[in-house]
Amino acid sequence: MTETRHPDQAAITEAASLIRDGRLVAFGTETVYGLGGNALDGQAVARIFAAKSRPGFNPLISHVADSKTVFETGKETPLARILADHFWPGPMTLVLDQQPDCPISTLATSGLDSVALRVPANTHARAFLAEAGVPVAAPSANRSGRISPTRAGHVLEELGGNADLAMILDCGAAEGGLESTVIDARGAVPVILRPGSVTDTMIEDATGIIPGNPSGKDSHGIISPGQMESHYAPATPLLLNQNDAGRDTVWIGFGDADAPLCRHAFNLSPRGDLIEAAASLYDLLRQADRIGAVAIAVAPVPHGGIGTAINDRLNRAAKK
Numbered sequence: 001m002t003e004t005r006h007p008d009q010a011a012i013t014e015a016a017s018l019i020r021d022g023r024l025v026a027f028g029t030e031t032v033y034g035l036g037g038n039a040l041d042g043q044a045v046a047r048i049f050a051a052k053s054r055p056g057f058n059p060l061i062s063h064v065a066d067s068k069t070v071f072e073t074g075k076e077t078p079l080a081r082i083l084a085d086h087f088w089p090g091p092m093t094l095v096l097d098q099q100p101d102c103p104i105s106t107l108a109t110s111g112l113d114s115v116a117l118r119v120p121a122n123t124h125a126r127a128f129l130a131e132a133g134v135p136v137a138a139p140s141a142n143r144s145g146r147i148s149p150t151r152a153g154h155v156l157e158e159l160g161g162n163a164d165l166a167m168i169l170d171c172g173a174a175e176g177g178l179e180s181t182v183i184d185a186r187g188a189v190p191v192i193l194r195p196g197s198v199t200d201t202m203i204e205d206a207t208g209i210i211p212g213n214p215s216g217k218d219s220h221g222i223i224s225p226g227q228m229e230s231h232y233a234p235a236t237p238l239l240l241n242q243n244d245a246g247r248d249t250v251w252i253g254f255g256d257a258d259a260p261l262c263r264h265a266f267n268l269s270p271r272g273d274l275i276e277a278a279a280s281l282y283d284l285l286r287q288a289d290r291i292g293a294v295a296i297a298v299a300p301v302p303h304g305g306i307g308t309a310i311n312d313r314l315n316r317a318a319k320k
């Protein structure tokens with residue numbers, strides 16, 4: 001049974017240690033309650049998708065305690081600096097280029113070269129993030145397709161039965177109720193990828209620049225909000241639902257399925273665990289692609305649960 005706790009020091013210390021152990025903790029921010037997991041741990045991120053029953057893997061926002069930590073992970077631009085100084089801590093997320101060796105798991109970034117980062121204003125949330133000491137990936141703490149929770153009680157209704165959700169930090173009622181404004185701050189012009197309570201006028205007042213159009217693809221070919229069509233697709237043709245692979249093809253197995261003749265064989269999860277498979281998917285696709293073979297053959301991955309999201313992702317990657 002998931003515990004709801006008042007965010008006193010003991011609860012925050014415990015929540016932080018649960019996060020570092022790969023468990024999930026829901027916490028309140030000024031926008032909505034987030035379902036948090038260690039963003040550096042692909043399996044923890046996979047558990048977030050599984051708990052929400054998300055049909056696909058959208059890239060997630062990683063939450064940290066201050067701007068300094070943000071810019072250790074994402075590359076600072078003059079625009080990002082101005083926005084950070086004006087609106088953090090607060091209901092704003094910045095999309096930045098990743099710093100070299102950015103440790104955020106590829107599942108949290110959907111294998112993109114960018115990363116979405118936010119410093120929430122809720123004081124309990126910030127205390128929790130500071131104590132966790134790792135970026136916390138957190139989409140809204142509801143089951144997919146349902147309304148975002150703004151109170152600890154809503155989270156309990158949505159996800160209370162989930163064994164991976166170890167704790168709900170009751171940080172009070174979220175005043176916002178609307179997810180943060182997502183701004184692409186990689187270039188000179190701010191591009192609003194998802195509207196929120198930090199409005200275009202506020203952004204213009206802060207930066208002196210009229211924000212770019214949120215509709216359609218931005219200059220980096222990325223579609224938002226939440227409608228990411230172009231995830232990482234390998235250059236090597238991807239063949240799905242294969243039962244074997246030739247010597248010079250790359251093989252990506254799942255469970256017992258293997259390709260005995262193949263020289264380049266990987267496995268998403270030798271023990272047939274979908275959570276583990278989700279966590280390793282983007283990394284293995286990248287490794288497989290680097291070999292430069294004629295094709296990558298992927299074993300069937302069971303549908304249902306997070307398997308649906310894995311198949312959705314594989315289908316997109318195969319379509320190009």
Ligand code: TXA
Pocket residue numbers: 029031032033034035058059060061093095109112114115116118120138139140178179180181182193194222224225226227228
């Ligand atoms: O208020 C909020 O932002 C809440 C609370 C919990 O902080 N969180 C939230 O997270 O709404 P999430 O993961 O559901 O929202 C992710 C949004 C999506 O619209 C996604 O497309 C966009 O951020 N996003 C994440 N990474 C991105 C990236 N690298 N490039 C473009 N968009 C990105």
Ligand code: MG
Pocket residue numbers: 139140148
């Ligand atoms: Mg949501």
